[in-house]
Amino acid sequence: MLFLVDTSIYIFRAWQNLPSTVRNRFDEPDNAVQGLAETLCGIIDSYCPQHMVCAFDECSRQGIRHQIYPEYKADRPPAPEDLAPQFERCKRLVSALGIPGYGSDQTEADDVIGQFADLARAQGQQITIVSGDKDLAQFVREQDRYWDLGRRPIATYQEVHKRFKVRPEQMADWLALCGDKSDNIPGAPGVGPSTAARLLNKWDNLDNLMANLGEVAMMRFRGAPRVSRILYEHKETIYFARSLTGLIRDDRLPDSLEAMLRTPKKREEIQQSLFDLGFTESLSESLSIRAAAAEKLAS
Numbered sequence: 001m002l003f004l005v006d007t008s009i010y011i012f013r014a015w016q017n018l019p020s021t022v023r024n025r026f027d028e029p030d031n032a033v034q035g036l037a038e039t040l041c042g043i044i045d046s047y048c049p050q051h052m053v054c055a056f057d058e059c060s061r062q063g064i065r066h067q068i069y070p071e072y073k074a075d076r077p078p079a080p081e082d083l084a085p086q087f088e089r090c091k092r093l094v095s096a097l098g099i100p101g102y103g104s105d106q107t108e109a110d111d112v113i114g115q116f117a118d119l120a121r122a123q124g125q126q127i128t129i130v131s132g133d134k135d136l137a138q139f140v141r142e143q144d145r146y147w148d149l150g151r152r153p154i155a156t157y158q159e160v161h162k163r164f165k166v167r168p169e170q171m172a173d174w175l176a177l178c179g180d181k182s183d184n185i186p187g188a189p190g191v192g193p194s195t196a197a198r199l200l201n202k203w204d205n206l207d208n209l210m211a212n213l214g215e216v217a218m219m220r221f222r223g224a225p226r227v228s229r230i231l232y233e234h235k236e237t238i239y240f241a242r243s244l245t246g247l248i249r250d251d252r253l254p255d256s257l258e259a260m261l262r263t264p265k266k267r268e269e270i271q272q273s274l275f276d277l278g279f280t281e282s283l284s285e286s287l288s289i290r291a292a293a294a295e296k297l298a299s
Contacts, residue, residue, distance in 0.1 A: 002051040002120045002260060003043055004113045006131035007101070010039045011090055013132075013150065015083045024278030029082040033089045034283070037274075039149065040097055041290045043130065051125065051260045054094045055112040056087075058103030064248050065108070072244060074184050089277060096273035097291055098263035104250040114139045114247040116260065123257055128154065135180070135245070137164060138171035165197040173206040176242035185241050188234045195227060206242060210235060267292035 014035020022031040043049070065072045079087070094101040102112050110133065117127050117139045128145040129136050137160050140146045146168075147154045161167050166174045177196035179187025187196075198221060203209035209216070210231065217228035231238070254260075271288035275281060 001047065001049055001128060002053070002116075002125045002257075003047065003049045003128050003130055004116055005040070005043070005052070005054045005099075006109055006113060006129070006133055006136060007036070007054040007090065007094070008057045008109055009132050010130075010149070011036055011087065012083075014039070015080075015086070020082060025280050026278050028278060029086060030089075030278060032083055032086040033093055033277075034279070036090050037093055037097075037279075037287055040094070040099065041287055043149070044097070045290055045293075050262060051120070051257065052099050052262050053113075053116055053260050054099050054101040055109035055116075056091065056101060056103035057109045059105050059108060062105065063108060064106050065244050069185075069240075069244060071184055092277055093274075096270060096277060098265045098270075100260055100262070102253060104253065107248045107250045110135050111248050111250065112253065115249050115253060117144075118247075119255060120257060120260065125257065134164065134171070135175070135183075137168050138246070140168040165194070166200050170200045170205065172242065172246040173209075174200055175245040176206060176238050179241065180245065183244070185244050186237055187241055188230050188238055190230050191227060195221070199227075206238070210238075265291070 011032045015032040018031035018035050020029060020031060022029070022034055024030040024033070040054070043052070059066075061073075078084075091101055102116075103109065104112060113129060113131070113136055117129065120127055121141060121144075126143050126145075127140075128147055129139060130147045130149050132148040132151060137146055140157055140160050142157050144157060145154050146160050155163065157168060164171065164174070174193070174196050175185065175187070177187055177191055177199065178193045179185055198219075199209055199216065202219065203212055203216075213228050213232050216231065217225040267288045270291050271284045274284035274287055279287070
């Protein structure tokens with residue numbers, strides 16, 4: 001089983017949930033780093049995965065989506081002053097725990113996860129995507145799992161389908177139809193999530209839907225003729241949105257399962273790395289013991 005972790009969301013959750021008074025032994029703000037350490041050690045404790053990747057957002061506002069659409073995520077404020085310096089230490093934490101970490105200056109963490117999911121699946125690996133972001137549900141397939149760690153139990157493909165009312169493969173089309181306010185992606189005005197799901201459940205995908213707009217007008221729901229007209233009038237906008245909601249690849253990323261292997265480390269090495277990173281002696285010891293115990297179970 002390959003665990004693909006949407007690292008950014010757990011960095012932000014830790015920063016939000018742990019008090020700002022949490023500091024490391026260098027007296028630096030450390031709530032995001034320590035919260036991420038607990039999250040990652042929790043996964044290792046429970047599953048000790050041989051293959052595991054932490055995906056990072058590294059393209060800032062210079063990536064392909066921003067080049068296509070400068071307004072993409074434009075409403076999001078910059079990282080707070082006490083959080084921004086913790087990002088680099090979070091990367092060092094991932095390395096200290098022996099977990100491969102990847103990012104791209106062109107694509108987002110979502111894309112890194114989607115790209116690695118396709119690669120692993122082609123080689124027969126089952127996947128667990130660890131994220132609370134609905135966008136990543138699009139990369140789940142029949143044998144995979146989707147885990148909003150800390151908020152929801154691990155979900156199967158069928159449970160993801162039930163939750164979002166569309167199949168995971170339809171998520172990118174669904175977001176293109178109804179838009180995604182959190183990412184500032186436009187959709188068809190007046191077409192909400194429920195209507196978009198109804199349309200895709202009938203027509204399966206965006207191309208098939210757009211080829212049958214006349215029949216959409218005759219569907220048995222209130223306002224069907226109006227929706228058909230909206231889709232026709234905003235077809236260009238919908239397809240533009242679809243260019244933003246789906247997977248964008250970076251062919252410079254690794255293309256082998258070996259790049260996703262966790263590196264076994266001795267407890268003493270992990271403890272020293274964590275101590276050098278700023279963890280207290282006691283916290284470095286307790287985290288390293290958990291990681292080392294998991295390695296012993298795996299062996």
